[in-house]
Amino acid sequence: MAKILQNAWLAACLGAITCNVLAVERSAEKNYLLRCVGCHGQDGAGAPNQGIPAFPGLLDPLYSNDLGRTYLTHVPGVRASSLSANEIAAVLNHVAQRWAKAPHELERFTAEEVQVRQKVEVPDIVALRRHLTGYFRARGIELAPYPWP
Ligand code: HEC
Secondary structure (H helix, E strand, O other): OHHHHHHHHHHHHHHHHHHHHHHHOOOHHHHHHHHHHHHHOOOOOOEHHHOEOOOOOOOHHHHOOHHHHHHHHHOHHHHOOOOOHHHHHHHHHHHHHHHOOOHHHOOOOOHHHHHHHHOOOOOOHHHHHHHHHHHHHOOOOOOOOOOOO
16 A cells, blocks of 8 residues: 555656646747847847847857856846756857857857856856956957946
8 A cells, every 4th residue: 555655656746847847948949038038139139228238249259258158157137037057058058049150169058067157156247247348358359338348
């Protein structure tokens, strides 16, 4: 009897886990539409005059740089999204795929990388972006225009 109950519980539990995963994990495209499009737009143009940087052709340096990749996992819309690490990796890869100049040359994010990078303390995201702007500018590379230098 105990054995039957245990098996029934296991089956129900496994069923629930599968259902949760199916319910929670959405495609990157859908997550972009639900969680990102309000600020960044369908075309990734953002709203530079309101502090939301444009994506097209401007993302490659951030995706190719160690600190840049940490920055990407901490941008406010990503942090506040309540997406899983797996979904964040997928939506960041989706953004690169659509708007980077050379998406095939960029390393793809994995859930593990997102988890590790999100553990890094980033007390001031604007200061980090400002630092990255300066770092790239000194090398003749411009990131998306930003309202504060
Ligand atoms: C409430 C508005 C808002 C939402 C929603 C939002 N973002 Fe952002 N995003 C911003 C702002 C503002 C910045 C600039 C951050 C800063 O201060 O450095 C930014 C920066 C970025 C950048 C870096 C661009 C650069 O040049 O610095 C990426 C990539 C990005 N967001 C992706 C996303 C993704 C993916 C989502 C959805 C999961 C998302 N954002 C949702 C406002 C938003």
